[in-house]
């Protein structure tokens with residue numbers, strides 16, 4: 250059996266760095282060295298300086314490249330460093346078409362930083378191919394997707410966007426943080442650059458900040474390598490090791506958390522105090538069938554809407570199990586408040602227009618027992634006043 254025939258689950262453990270070639274170590278050695286001795290003035294070895302290449306970081310870069318069905322991976326000091334470096338492929342005068350409910354940090358990068366360098370942007374509803382097609386301009390160079398989107402879990406038809414992009418000579422970038430290659434492999438669907446905040450599910454333990462970029466095309470790989478080395482936001486070796494270790498249990502963690510997320514989403518959709526539940530594993534979710542087609546599961550993140558900020562406050566004060574924090578994709582469940590956390594960088598009107606209201610909470614399901622989480626939530630819901638679930642329906 251060759252490597253390529255193994256399932257994802259097996260590939261997580263049996264990769265190039267399974268056994269160190271020098272020592273037989275079964276854990277990737279941490280090479281704390283900024284520079285590398287050269288034996289000759291003519292011939293330099295494979296490594297010369299750690300910003301340009303380091304064996305520990307490279308073990309992670311190779312691992313993610315293989316898992317994403319790519320040819321080359323790049324590890325950065327954070328997800329934003331990976332995303333920002335990929336955007337450096339653009340030049341003054343270029344235009345980006347981007348998901349309207351994109352991660353708050355990406356929104357800030359595009360609207361407040363790239364814009365100063367003469368790079369223009371248009372936000373679109375990426376779930377609407379007609380809307381996307383109508384916003385492509387002659388100078389559009391990149392279509393930027395995030396699916397499922399954050400925090401409303403909207404599903405983009407990846408193949409549909411790739412077709413549009415190819416017809417218009419644009420590159421496609423996709424933030425695969427919520428799915429990871431365990432559930433979704435965008436390069437196989439024709440996407441050009443896959444981006445990750447490895448801080449989340451890939452590392453998985455709320456103990457490290459890291460970002461990754463993966464490509465299939467060798468020429469594009471060369472360009473990103475040059476940008477990584479020029480901008481210099483590379484991942485340190487200790488952190489690369491932590492991500493590698495976290496990734497070994499990625500499959501089992503996501504399987505467990507996804508199963509629990511399904512149960513919780515179902516329980517929430519029956520809870521009269523919840524106005525709406527957003528989870529692509531619910532059959533009534535708008536993106537349900539596309540998600541089933543393009544991914545191997547709905548993932549472990551869901552959002553739900555309470556009536557207002559007051560209800561959110563009471564709920565958060567009374568819930569005991571989840572950590573109330575920014576971030577997601579960890580062994581512990583994390584409850585977050587997009588309006589004040591991930592999307593605080595977005596002006597209120599823009600935020601509300603995107604459906605990220607003051608009553609919206611996002612839950613990243615961890616490895617606790619699902620029934621324990623449901624019970625904990627029910628306890629907190631009991632503290633909320635009962636409101637009419639369909640508040641817009643007038644009672645005659």
Ligand SMILES: *Cc1c(COP(=O)(O)O)cnc(C)c1O
Pocket residue numbers: 327328329330352354395399424426427445446447448449458459460576
């Ligand atoms: C967290 C996150 C990022 C940013 O990653 P950092 O590691 O925090 O820099 C980007 N995209 C998504 C979807 C995220 O959740």
